[in-house]
Amino acid sequence: MPFIDIHTHKQADGEATIITNLYEDFESAASLSLCTLGIHPWYADRISFDALSKHAKQSNVIAIGECGLDKLATTTDWALQQTLFRQQILLANTLQKPLIIHCVRAYDEVLKTLEEENAQVPVIFHGFNKNIQLAERIWKKGYYTSFGMALFHEQSAVATVLENCPEERFFLETDNADISISKIYEKAAEIRKTNTDALILQLQKNFQAVFNI
């Protein structure tokens, strides 16, 4: 299917290849076609690292995450968030699967931790909604940004980020927004002054470059 939704919590979509993210109930991964499993900073109490390592080995689990650091996630203390994030970077290295990053108000810490733990897999910052300076730091490290609903927010600087993003450094996603991925592609094509077909081809290339499937 032409459209690729790199990060969604839906489990099916008639018009797109979707990568479903699970942050609990990892057993259900077996019934999905492509998915990612991770311990989300908000929901660390729902799942153990052992459960993650066990289920993440399945071949339809194509990345680890979303995982990362979130300064607004008060349900999981900061030290535990850091420990879990480090463990998940090491797991991604061991399994040679990319990382999908959830990051809220902790970009310095996330970038530093990826370096300290020597992340050796592709790294995708999902739901990117920050400024061009930060995006450039991410791209310079060879990491990726994924864009979604924020592209529709008039006051957000993120449209400028997508406009200036190198073509091989980005993905598109719906996350938990009530919108179709084709609408996100349309908006992204408009911002980048290209057409949807060209975008479809580029994102298929990016997908093949990052995911080992």
Ligand SMILES: [Zn+2]
């Ligand atoms: Zn999500």
